[in-house]
Amino acid sequence: MATELTIVTVLYRSGDMLAETLPTWARSAAGLPVRFIFADNWPDDGCEKVIVGCLEDDRYEYLADSSNPGFAAGCNRAVAAATTSHVLLLNPDVWLPDDALARICAAVAEHPDAPVAVGLAMHGGEYVGIDLNPISLFIDRSAAVSRAPLGPSGGAAVFPTELFRRFGGFYEHLFAWGEDADLAFRLYASGLRTHGLDLVLPHAGGHSVDGDQKLQGFRAFLLARNRLLVAARTLTWPLMLVAVPVLALAHVALAARRMRQGLLRPFLRGVGRGLVEGPAARRQWNGRRFGFASLLSYLTVRRA
Known part of the structure; x- marks a missing residue:
């Protein structure tokens, strides 16, 4: 397996958002060993056209499923198709600064056997990975918290591909919201620790349900x-x-x-x-x- 990175993205009502964010991904990936796999759970809103316009044909794989099996199943299906040593789960409503993927690749090289939580800026705050909470059990972890993340957030998470598969990936019955916390608890209990990356990516948050x-x-x-x-x-x-x-x-x-x-x-x-x-x-x-x-x-x- 090549020591490369595959960006895994699950799409759902994401056409307009992807048209804004994907060009920033393409710029950030320039010159790097980065591939893309898109699991499209709503393939009628133009995402494929956006992808064709931004990426070379040999650099991505597009997996459409109009039955909408959920975010967890979409991630698992895309990771199963990955041929690289690591995957970056990345939501379609995240923008990448030009140096973001170079910094993420450097973090992978530094911690090749561990998950890496990438920061997200959303709703006026900055968050890196998942944290425990006595009321809601799990929440987005504030970047100011001194302890390391429980695990990566599914919105911007790096996993060694073999590790993700060995733990069964995300629990698909959850469908969406909480599948990353489920995996984080299981990884932590097994002794696997997540490294936080000092990189915060702009994240819209909630685009798939807004207005409905x-x-x-x-x-x-x-x-x-x-x-x-x-x-x-x-x-x-x-x-x-x-x-x-x-x-x-x-x-x-x-x-x-x-x-x-x-x-x-x-x-x-x-x-x-x-x-x-x-x-x-x-x-x-x-x-x-x-x-x-x-x-x-x-x-x-x-x-x-």
């Missing part, structure tokens, strides 16, 4: 359900006994917020589905789980 109340509801449903499924799959039983009461109280507060947003019904459906599907989700991961020892390590070990 139905999709906003679907997102609220998935976030509520997936938070419970990630806990069920990745936490040890002793930690679960502590986490479940905390999550229950947190969901009461989250319900009030969803009510104000007009999203209470999908949120409650998500909670119900998470409770029903939790036992099956747990059985589908038989590797090491995140427990008190992992939690103590995460909270006390500072980044290098």
Whole structure:
């Protein structure tokens, strides 16, 4: 396997956004051993035309699936097609400065066996990877936090390709929102640490659901359900006994917020589905789980 990088991007209603961002990717990749794989889950909005206009034919692969199997499945399908040593999962609503991919390739060379979290600037803040949270279980990790990331955010994440495949990639049943945290918990529990890269990329955030109340509801449903499924799959039983009461109280507060947003019904459906599907989700991961020892390590070990 060549020591190169494949940018993996899942597209969904992304035509207009990709037309803005992809030219910056092409400029940043100039002269570098970087390839592209696009998994398009909404192939009718012109993304393929944008790609053809920006990249040479031999530099990319385009995988269309109008059934929309979700972000997690799209990433897994694209990584399965990669032939390079590393993959960079990159959302289509991220802009790349000209030196970004050179810096990412340098980080890969420095940490060839570890995941790398690349920073994102969005909603007025700067974030690098995933952090723990007592209310929501996982959140975007502020760049100001002194400890290293739990794992990379799926919006800008570097993985050794073999490592991603060995851990089964993303749990596809999650569909979207939380699949990166699920993998982060599993990697951390297995002793694999993520390096944060001092690079922050401009990120629009939420382009696939903006302006669509139905999709906003679907997102609220998935976030509520997936938070419970990630806990069920990745936490040890002793930690679960502590986490479940905390999550229950947190969901009461989250319900009030969803009510104000007009999203209470999908949120409650998500909670119900998470409770029903939790036992099956747990059985589908038989590797090491995140427990008190992992939690103590995460909270006390500072980044290098």
